[in-house]
Amino acid sequence: MVLEATIPLPNVGGRIDHMAVDLAHDRLFVAELGNGTVDSIDIARRKRSGRITGLKEPQGIGYLPARDMIVVASAGDGSVRLYAGATLMPAGTVDLGDDADNVRIDTATGTVLVGYGAGSIAVIDPARPAKIGDLPLRAHPEGFRYDVSAGRLYVNVPDRQQIDVLDRGTGRQIAAWSSPDMRSNYPMALDGAAGRIAVGYRSPARLVEMKAADGTVTGSIPLCDDTDDVSFDAKRSRYYVSCGEGAVDVINRTPDGLVHRDRIKTASGARTSLFVPELDRLFVAARAGWFGGDAAILVFRPAS
Known part of the structure; x- marks a missing residue:
């Protein structure tokens, strides 16, 4: 980046x-x-x-x-x-x-x-x-995604340590996936074409990828701390995960699983981001510094 x-x-x-x-x-x-x-x-x-x-x-x-x-x-x-x-x-x-x-x-x-x-x-x-x-x-919902083609909503519910799956047509819950060792699931990305969701956990700090059909885990990898946004780059088959520790983790999906490609330094507290595929840019929000300096939007371009 x-x-x-x-x-x-x-x-x-x-x-x-x-x-x-x-x-x-x-x-x-x-x-x-x-x-x-x-x-x-x-x-x-x-x-x-x-x-x-x-x-x-x-x-x-x-x-x-x-x-x-x-x-x-x-x-x-x-x-x-x-x-x-x-x-x-x-x-x-x-x-x-x-x-x-x-x-x-x-x-x-x-x-x-x-x-x-x-x-x-x-x-x-x-x-x-x-x-x-x-x-x-x-319980209160955090990050969620809607797969229009499947008619399903995937919702992070961290207070219950689970991901709820809702049928958009009926409004009813049709599944709930959880892992007893994973907590604080806040951000989520959806790759509808491949039928995958990816969830960012804070405790422990990991990105977990799973099949959207049944919640089967297809990949899991350590992350930077205090994540709050994750985006999927379909062109490169890649995740961008922004974290409050002051970093963006770049994680590739490969035939062998999830592979950590890079860690990009940002700023402490810069935990929210947005990848816009039409612009091929990742926007990261950096809050004003504790010791001076304006807040800013950092604009990153994928180098490859």
Whole structure:
């Protein structure tokens, strides 16, 4: 990985959470949890182009290209707020009540899926906007992925040390996979074409790959500490795992299993990232330094 650019985020303090991309307008949206803001970044010009303020711990974020709409989920007040992409003006609010977290877009229906509360994934119609359904779980969901072709959601539920599998059509749980020796499963990546999911555990720090059909483990490898995002690069059959210790682990899937290719130094606390295959770039969010220095988005280009 080559560090291609550093995009400064002035006046951003505290933890930075997840990101989303608008390919049509070349924008990156950054949920700045500790700052109560969302920044819109002009990727080509490598600078901030706008800001949403007044949020309470924004952590999950998504983008609806058909509507040019940004979706922001906030932990502090349990809200899901929608904004017009062109102006960043408010376009509606859905109150979920508690710990609104990760956001995923259901591309088949145009609805928004948001994990929240003590155990549920809300189904939101952005056109109204309103919650139109709930997919129940037994504890708070962290990272999750939706395989549209299979009609399945794979959900990390760390408080129960398991991965729940839900049928999107019925909303019912159809499987639960766990390993008694693995804890704190937060990020997840999906390779739908190969029928695999990969889960990042923090205790012990490992990336575990498994078959999406039945949870059979196909690979397991040590990781950097305090992981919070993992992305799959289908072109190179490779995972990028960002960790709060200040590193990105590059892990290849090979015929012989998972192979650690490289460890890229980032910055302490830079645990969230987003790989955008259409741009062939990995964006890593680095929080402001304890002893000075602006927060920033680190832009990495795969060298091979």
